[in-house]
Amino acid sequence: MKTERTFLGVPIVKPKVGFFDLSSCEGCQLQMLNNEASLLDFLSLVEIVNFREGMKEKSDDYDIAFVEGSVTRADEEERLKIIRRNAGVVVALGSCACFGGVNQLKNRFNDLEWVKRQVYGDFPIETQEAKPISAFVKVDLEIYGCPIKKEEVEKIVTKLVLGQEITHPNYPVCMECKANENVCLFDLGEPCLGPVTRAGCDSWCPSNRMGCWGCRGPAPAANLKQLEKIAEQKNISKERLLDRLECFGGFGEAAREMRTKVEGGR
Amino acid sequence: MENKLQFVDLATSHGKKNSHPGIEHFEYSYKAEITNLYPLTKTEKLYQIQIVDPRERKDFTFQPGQFVMLELPGIGEAPFSISSSPIRHGDLELCIRRVGKMTNFLDRVKRGTKVGISGPFGTHFPVEEMVDNDILLIAGGLGIVPLRSPIMSVLENRSRYGRVDIIYGAREPLELLFTYQYGMWKQFDINLDIIVDKADDKWTGPVGLITEILQKRIDNGTPNDFRKKTNAIVCGPPVMFKFVCEMLIKAGLPMEKMFVSLERRMHCGRGKCCRCNIGSTYTCIEGPVFDYWSVLNLKEAI
């Protein structure tokens, strides 16, 4: 680690970072490469030493590891543990790494063998339940979103490099959605998880007139019971609500409970 | 284009009709330098902060109990009670615990760092009105920080006050603040009683609750004198000052002679952000120093 800069007289080290992917679409990493305008600034903040999607060089000497994707195979579990050993700070990047993401939808099926046959046919691949990386290693920081929001990541990494504590917004997406003066999607007859989902995306989907799918997981004071009542009142079926709550895995236990209630009621 | 509305530039219209005097100072902060800093305990440091411009430094006046907003540019801004004597003007001392985003960074800066200071803000302990009377200062834990300014003020005007008592309680001896000054306070005729919840090997003083010492102080004085001549200044965690104030009331001290300093979250210090509101009272403008009667009327204050 080189001490190159200071901020308010405090020496600031430029950390070496690596980007890694487990089971994922690699879209979060792509977000990091998007918007070339700020890429150089980002490179002044950190030294990237390992980023398969962005460069040829590869080094295992890194301070911060950004891990995208969930763990769905035994070899990924091993890779993750090596990354954990190498890195001082492990960051879960995006919904898959934080909650299991879209991948964890397969966990809903009781018979994983059946799933495998459906997906891979005669060429089965050894897979296990999709799990967030925190199920296997200690995670120091979670960056939410499917995909992550680059502007937010840049702010977070700046704070990380400055050695500041990282805090996420404690309010739900509604807060940002109202500040963006959007029409409420419930008024348009669409379900939306904005009232219960952690903000930070600047109401990305609702601002484009698409209801929130909860990719960032629950806000700290999420009132899911009330959301259920609201959906009922607006004639939005439990199944539609569950579709969203289950989609990224962030609402884990609460979604499972609701699912059990729905299926038990049948 | 005669229908074009004329733009009124508030930034330059200062002094003109309808403009508010000093409005451009809302976001103004004095450039100040951390001239020295030293650890008082494991988690608290004393910062000596000097307003850079000599004129601004001289013109900066405050009353004991008031606070400033300290800004670390790019990191954050937070309110801190002034711990130094008012006669030192813009040569401030702030005792700060490493506890949040801003103070964690502050803990890493070195002397010579430039910071921003705005204020002073809020109400103060009315030490001027306590002249000729006895003063009883009661502090629990970090509560000693806002009390150090009135203590200094009383020390510098010792002849104007009667009996002065400090009762100070901390969890353990290692958490005691300003230990290097206790001898001086005592020599200047202040009764200083210190009590800790938990002693360590070296501790020879009393162990227990602050209220035990307070009870002794109440019992030792003549009840009439205590009721008529004592002013109490109390600061500490809410549970502590609730018990203390109730004891003082029982001992006959009028509520308007008991003063407390409250701590709340603040983002502006100027009665705008509402973060420090208790019920609907702005701690930053109507506080942080309240008499106990006002506190009783504040819902959810204690």
Place this chain on the structure above:
Amino acid sequence: MIFKVFQAGEMETLFGLLSVNRIVGPVEKGRDVDGKPLYDFDVVYDFKDLKLDYGQTIHSAKNYFLPYRENLCTFTFDNGDWQKEVDFGADRAHVFFGLHSCDINALNKLDKVLMGNIYPNPFYGAKRSNMFIVGYSCTPTPSCFCHSMGTDSVLHGFDLFLTRMGDEYFAEVQSARAYHILERMETREPTHEDHLHFRKTTSKKRSLFTCEVDTSDLTKILDMEFESEVWEKWGDKCLSCGTCANVCPTCYCYGVEEEVNMDFSHARKVKQLYSCNLVDFAEVAGGHNFRPESSTRLKYRYYHKHRGFVEAYEESLCVGCGRCGNACLADITVPEVIASVREGEK
């Protein structure tokens, strides 16, 4: 006060005269599931887009004078030192075309707290000093209770206030600049008949309110019911999402965050309007939260609006526009909350 009368058709002339400035007014933003139009304030370029007969907008117009996000200052770092630069964020005058009396009263209330006390806020003041307000008389919607809050008419704080009377508009003129604008239109002096017509129109409006709030002794009742269980009932419903504060024309609470550029050359101090219903509103460094439950946060909101502000300014901080209740997905409305708190007296 000076009054004028002009033909309804002249409204477009007025819009045209003012349109050399940026005009903010009510426009249609879409239709809800039942086909009902949804209105909000926006910049209006074409008179046809201006929907003066809107019932209520979703948001107030506050983003134009009390923005949801605002840069308070910029720091430039150089060689261990820094410079601070402040910009009040106003560079032109705005015309607000079609504000109802509730929203103008809301501005007057904001003036008291943001411009009136010992630290007048220049960020607000800079924008407030550059507003030309054309008020517009409304027809109460089912959720309007301004009548109960004493804000169904407005006495000052506008340039021009227009009331529709048949094919004409009755204009209250409150500024010289408004007077000069009207000089460029075809207007006439009102007759005694017009005065009577105006009074009939406003009293008809008053009769149309269907929603009431009993505010008598409310400050005391709120103190008496501080421990009431009704707060928990509402707290259970509350989503702690801040929607009520965001659509409110008088909510001004905020939070401040600072952020450093990636190259450490600059930093910004950003203000964001906050809401007392958000979970960390009263959390202090170190993690202690003075209002951890949604019920105490919701209660605080009512205390600030209906008790604290009344104590300080002898009027409520609520103008009865009904926006918070309309926008609240949990159906928490001011009239219902206050009625439930009062219920103890029956």
